[in-house]
Amino acid sequence: DGGITQSPKYLFRKEGQNVTLSCEQNLNHDAMYWYRQDPGQGLRLIYYSQIVNDFQKGDIAEGYSVSREKKESFPLTVTSAQKNPTAFYLCASSISQVYEQYFGPGTRLTVT
């Protein structure tokens, strides 16, 4: 079954700790994306990657970092520099066209 997996579904961390969210896809898609979703706001782009070993900042990259060492994987690290990290994080991928993105189930991160 092809798809995008994100783990864990729920994540709890103390303030000041870095945390890494996993995103894996077996769709053979070239492009991968990380979004953040907050109540009352549209999805906001954090980082995106069009090919392995290359990625670009999105609109709200401050306090986040990513890597793309394999085509299938695009982990997101939420660092202690992110001022308001509690949110629902969504990973997506597409073959190449940005308008045909497929999303994973999301990770809800709570930082206290």
Place this chain on the structure above:
Amino acid sequence: QKEVEQDPGPLSVPEGAIVSLNCTYSNSAFQYFMWYRQYSRKGPELLMYTYSSGNKEDGRFTAQVDKSSKYISLFIRDSQPSDSATYLCAMSDPGGYQKVTFGTGTKLQVIP
């Protein structure tokens, strides 16, 4: 002013009704228009996308784009309780930057 405006709802309709969901936008460079369905605590699911103006139909769903008015719609015929979800509109400028601008979503409830 936001680039994409979407009424958050909630919108409650009886089962079997025709539902109309709408978005307005301000960026005339948008060429691709997408609709996503998101169930509670899940990732968005791509329903359909259209290019430029016109209509596109897929089963009970019809997407309509009016670029002259900067207005897009999603119609759901014979609505079902399983259609209860949040519907996100999204738009993309094919200028090369891998960015999609999302609406905030309209919450739909179909009452049996």
